[in-house]
């Protein structure tokens with residue numbers, strides 16, 4: 001049996017990066033199964049993702065140790081992860097649960113390799129869904145008075161469960177700047193518009209008012225700047241003048257669910273790398 005590891009790195013571009021890395025992986029007995037790289041001329045940065053198979057005894061830690069001289073030499077940001085490890089996610093939801101249900105379905109059928117360790121909501125509506133899925137449910141209503149405590153409870157939950165990613169599946173509360181910073185790169189939100197259009201609340205009503213001919217959904221990392229985080233995945237669909245705001249909401253549901261699930265899968269498979277305010281996605 002072999003163990004598959006995912007190696008991702010980014011650094012300033014210069015000759016020798018790929019040669020240096022692949023030589024080390026070869027000498028560790030690695031057999032490369034997937035490889036993708038990108039040189040961003042604008043930023044001068046190089047990005048790489050490799051999936052390689054190793055003998056069972058080769059751990060992530062031993063690879064990181066072997067690669068540390070290379071990391072030092074090129075000033076790399078490098079990560080090694082075990083592809084077989086089942087990542088843990090916390091899903092947060094408010095009143096609309098279509099994106100949550102789609103995530104649970106995609107996990108159940110094996111398309112998304114993840115374990116939902118908790119469902120958190122400021123509404124009671126998804127309690128039965130959580131119980132049916134055998135997932136812990138936390139009803140944490142949010143008011144100005146309770147927001148700070150609620151956010152601390154989330155941080156505690158992330159720490160206690162070893163959660164790798166928090167997913168905002170139409171969770172309609174704005175995370176504080178402090179929480180956004182503390183969980184930077186580890187929270188993905190689905191925004192129900194084709195960003196950068198129609199940020200904030202009620203994007204479908206904004207879109208209807210504007211008379212758009214396309215609606216869409218955008219999955220992005222959460223930052224302190226509302227709906228401005230690095231975009232991971234998007235999708236659009238044509239609409240006509242004949243549709244009401246509620247028709248747009250209904251049309252958008254499936255798009256939102258699909259886009260969020262694809263973004264979560266890409267992130268958990270180590271296929272998304274941050275490139276300033278943008279992302280590199282090795283799909």
Ligand SMILES: Nc1nc2c(c(=O)[nH]1)N[C@@H](CN(C=O)c1ccc(C(=O)N[C@@H](CCC(=O)O)C(=O)O)cc1)CN2
Nearest residue numbers: 172173174175180189190191200201222223224226227
């Ligand atoms: N710090 C961030 N928090 C959140 C982000 C983000 O990008 N950065 N995305 C939102 C999701 N969202 C749109 O996709 C969104 C959610 C909520 C609101 C809003 O105005 N909420 C009001 C009141 C909501 C309520 O009454 O339940 C508020 O929180 O003041 C706008 C956009 C998730 N969080």
